[in-house]
Amino acid sequence: MAGFLDRAKEQAQRGLTQGKQKLDEVQAQRAGGDLLKKLGAAYYAERRGSGSPDATQRALQALESHIAVNGDSFLHHQ
Incomplete structure (x- = not known):
């Protein structure tokens, strides 16, 4: 029974980690x-003057800084 609970806990932790990664990506x-x-x-x-x-x-520098850290994949999802 302990093995089952350990596996379930590991799987839940993996799911939590994957969810956090996806949230970070979306943000x-x-x-x-x-x-x-x-x-x-x-x-x-x-x-327009x-x-x-x-x-x-x-604004360009802010965008370039963001791209340097996070990549430019957001440019392809517009």
């Missing part, structure tokens, strides 16, 4: 999408 993709939208908004504002190149550059 990173959502954050990447938000940063991409901010870059688009900054670029649009700059082109109400934004600045500095704001666009900051």
Whole structure:
């Protein structure tokens, strides 16, 4: 009986770990999408004359930092 409970506990732990990994992935993709939208908004504002190149550059740097840590897979899920 103890062996069964140990296996069940291990399986539950694996499921919990996989769920956490998926949640982290979804959150990173959502954050990447938000940063991409901010870059688009900054670029649009700059082109319309109400934004600045500095704001666009900051948005681009934030996006590039996110990609360096999390990858760019969110770009393919839009």
